[in-house]
Amino acid sequence: MGRLFGTDGVRGVANSDLTAELALGLSVAAAHVLAEAGTFEGHRPTAVVGRDPRASGEFLEAAVVAGLASAGVDVLRVGVLPTPAVAYLTGVLGADLGVMLSASHNAMPDNGVKFFARGGHKLADELEDRIESIYEQHRTGEPWERPTGAGVGRVRSYKEGFDRYVAHLMGVLPNRLDGLKVVLDEAHGAAARVSPEAFARAGAEVVTIGAEPDGLNINDGCGSTHLDLLKAAVVEHGADLGIAHDGDADRCLAVDAHGNEVDGDQILAVLALAMREAGTLRGNTVVGTVMSNLGFKIAMEGEGIQLVQTGVGDRYVLESMKEHGYALGGEQSGHVIILDHATTGDGTLTGLMLAARLAATGRTLADLAGVMTRLPQVLVNVPDVDKSRVATCAELGVAVNEAERELGATGRVLLRPSGTEPLVRVMVEAADIEHARSVAGRLADVVKSTLG
Numbered sequence: 001m002g003r004l005f006g007t008d009g010v011r012g013v014a015n016s017d018l019t020a021e022l023a024l025g026l027s028v029a030a031a032h033v034l035a036e037a038g039t040f041e042g043h044r045p046t047a048v049v050g051r052d053p054r055a056s057g058e059f060l061e062a063a064v065v066a067g068l069a070s071a072g073v074d075v076l077r078v079g080v081l082p083t084p085a086v087a088y089l090t091g092v093l094g095a096d097l098g099v100m101l102s103a104s105h106n107a108m109p110d111n112g113v114k115f116f117a118r119g120g121h122k123l124a125d126e127l128e129d130r131i132e133s134i135y136e137q138h139r140t141g142e143p144w145e146r147p148t149g150a151g152v153g154r155v156r157s158y159k160e161g162f163d164r165y166v167a168h169l170m171g172v173l174p175n176r177l178d179g180l181k182v183v184l185d186e187a188h189g190a191a192a193r194v195s196p197e198a199f200a201r202a203g204a205e206v207v208t209i210g211a212e213p214d215g216l217n218i219n220d221g222c223g224s225t226h227l228d229l230l231k232a233a234v235v236e237h238g239a240d241l242g243i244a245h246d247g248d249a250d251r252c253l254a255v256d257a258h259g260n261e262v263d264g265d266q267i268l269a270v271l272a273l274a275m276r277e278a279g280t281l282r283g284n285t286v287v288g289t290v291m292s293n294l295g296f297k298i299a300m301e302g303e304g305i306q307l308v309q310t311g312v313g314d315r316y317v318l319e320s321m322k323e324h325g326y327a328l329g330g331e332q333s334g335h336v337i338i339l340d341h342a343t344t345g346d347g348t349l350t351g352l353m354l355a356a357r358l359a360a361t362g363r364t365l366a367d368l369a370g371v372m373t374r375l376p377q378v379l380v381n382v383p384d385v386d387k388s389r390v391a392t393c394a395e396l397g398v399a400v401n402e403a404e405r406e407l408g409a410t411g412r413v414l415l416r417p418s419g420t421e422p423l424v425r426v427m428v429e430a431a432d433i434e435h436a437r438s439v440a441g442r443l444a445d446v447v448k449s450t451l452g
Contacts, residue, residue: 005128011112014056020063027067029135034097050078050086051101052190055215069153078161082190082249084346085165091120102248120343172341178203183242185230187223188213191249231259243351251334252350256365264334265296266369287329299372376433378440380426385451387417399446
């Protein structure tokens with residue numbers, strides 16, 4: 001069996017790759033790893049379970065709840081809420097674990113199971129491996145001790161979760177949003193109620209699109225992966241900014257008043273300056289990934305702020321932040337982690353903080369985001385190659401060195417093997433888009449000829 005856990009939980013086509021049986025078995029295994037770790041005399045382990053609005057989430061939630069309760073875990077069902085809300089509630093309610101059913105920005109047929117440990121933190125690889133090991137033992141027939149009678153878990157709805165999470169967001173907002181007009185694209189996803197409520201309570205005039213989930217339309221032509229509708233709506237309504245979430249609302253991308261995209265790097269730049277001004281940017285450092293735009297790095301260096309870069313994936317950003325005590329990090333894709341107020345990327349919190357900066361300064365989003373200039377970035381996927389040889393192929397190394405010398409200080413080359421497919425991603429940044437395309441095309445040819 002290949003590794004079940006990917007970069008963000010267990011994900012696949014619902015009822016094909018991700019079945020009710022798999023969801024139930026994983027939940028039993030997670031209960032053994034995450035709940036029993038905190039077992040002590042008189043303690044009843046508890047789990048918080050939430051989901052996004054996908055139709056498949058209904059039966060998968062039932063399977064997860066059944067698995068947890070059968071393992072002796074009491075379950076609090078919070079219903080449809082964003083992933084960061086489930087993480088927050090797991091922590092604030094003192095639960096032993098949290099479970100979110102979502103495939104994030106993926107299309108509707110997919111779904112996923114994400115686990116949170118005590119405190120609302122994503123799992124380390126070691127914990128995921130232990131869960132997989134126990135799941136496989138049970139799947140192949142090794143019996144596990146099942147509680148009976150009063151030992152089985154009890155299940156109840158926790159309807160207070162919505163208000164408690166929104167109140168948390170209001171409690172950490174540095175200032176109100178009165179006078180701002182905001183368009184919110186909720187991707188017909190988990191934040192369709194939460195995000196408009198939070199922005200309205202904060203004083204903003206709110207226009208919503210993509211806020212009518214029916215279980216089948218999540219991420220369908222809307223949200224953070226499809227910004228055209230939001231761009232048009234911001235211009236049409238004369239809004240100050242637009243905010244786009246993905247299906248589980250752990251991402252945030254923005255649109256300025258002219259309909260121009262503001263990506264995760266630009267949002268991080270704006271928030272980094274705001275936090276430094278407030279004295280909360282610990283270590284005078286922001287954490288990004290190797291895919292962060294070079295323009296972001298140049299801008300932060302110009303402001304005297306250090307940029308630490310990790311591997312691709314918000315989990316690696318978070319690991320670096322926790323290890324070194326940094327307060328702000330994220331990805332170009334819109335995963336932004338404000339560690340003083342959230343244990344994971346929180347799209348609604350990020351959008352609120354960005355809007356609060358506009359309200360506090362009286363400046364436009366275009367002006368604030370202008371602190372950095374995005375360098376043109378070209379990404380070419382080269383399929384059907386031996387990705388394991390990227391770091392060891394001498395001829396390829398020579399070509400990369402030549403490209404880097406050609407680009408100089410205002411360009412960058414990154415070759416990255418795909419984590420899931422037999423391909424290599426060639427990323428080139430340069431001051432000129434045509435130059436970036438030329439270099440990327442040449443390198444892609446070398447990758448194909450040397451590793452094909």
